[in-house]
Amino acid sequence: MALALLAVLFAAIYFEAARAEYGDVVINEFSDEAGMRPVVFPHWFHRVRFRCKVCHGDLGFKFEAGGNGINMLKIIDGEYCGACHDGDVAWSIENCDLCHSGIPNTPTQVHHSTVQKLVATPEPAAEAASEGEQ
Numbered sequence: 001m002a003l004a005l006l007a008v009l010f011a012a013i014y015f016e017a018a019r020a021e022y023g024d025v026v027i028n029e030f031s032d033e034a035g036m037r038p039v040v041f042p043h044w045f046h047r048v049r050f051r052c053k054v055c056h057g058d059l060g061f062k063f064e065a066g067g068n069g070i071n072m073l074k075i076i077d078g079e080y081c082g083a084c085h086d087g088d089v090a091w092s093i094e095n096c097d098l099c100h101s102g103i104p105n106t107p108t109q110v111h112h113s114t115v116q117k118l119v120a121t122p123e124p125a126a127e128a129a130s131e132g133e134q
């Protein structure tokens with residue numbers, strides 16, 4: 001309880017201090033290894049819809065990119081992204097590519113670009129292959 005309160009307080013302070021910077025978070029602790037594209041989480045897009053507390057308090061997301069050990073089992077169980085991406089609050093997890101949209105091999109990070117710079121162009125594999133040939 002006290003911890004949750006602290007998290008909310010921290011969030012309030014952080015928001016004051018760094019209002020302008022809400023980078024997209026690339027989460028790639030397991031995706032590449034599993035043959036999926038890295039996940040791009042558009043932080044600002046979500047932030048304008050929900051208070052910090054919803055995710056960093058109630059849903060238990062720690063303030064650390066890649067620091068939550070999120071995997072699909074937990075998501076399907078309704079934890080983390082799965083708390084909302086259930087076809088009710090937001091579109092459901094069948095839409096693999098909407099989350100797994102990153103450029104392959106992008107490491108876990110907070111990126112201060114717009115999401116577009118991180119999202120793979122169609123056919124990244126073909127592009128990589130032709131680059132290799134030149």
Ligand code: HEC
Binds near residue numbers: 027030031092093094
């Ligand atoms: C709402 C967002 C979201 C959707 C939709 C989604 N995923 Fe994921 N997935 C994640 C996140 C977040 C992780 C953790 C990423 C990491 O650390 O690499 C993950 C991890 C994975 C992993 C690696 C770890 C594990 O659990 O095995 C696989 C494989 C995976 N997803 C497959 C899928 C498939 C297949 C679909 C569609 C049926 C899907 N995902 C849809 C968010 C999503």
Ligand code: HEC
Binds near residue numbers: 011012068
């Ligand atoms: C819809 C859910 C959601 C909301 C709302 C949200 N966040 Fe996040 N936040 C996340 C996720 C997901 C991550 C990445 C966690 C991971 O990779 O496991 C994250 C990561 C962070 C990080 C860590 C970035 C780093 O450097 O590693 C900070 C700081 C943060 N959020 C602050 C905030 C603040 C402040 C607010 C409110 C203004 C907020 N978040 C609102 C989901 C959310």
Ligand code: HEC
Binds near residue numbers: 083
């Ligand atoms: C608190 C609820 C909530 C949580 C938690 C949440 N999302 Fe979302 N997300 C939403 C809503 C609502 C939308 C908008 C859905 C719509 O437009 O139909 C959305 C949209 C998105 C989009 C599309 C953004 C765009 O530009 O259209 C992506 C990608 C996404 N979420 C990824 C994730 C990932 C990855 C996680 C977990 C790390 C996550 N979300 C966790 C509520 C949430």
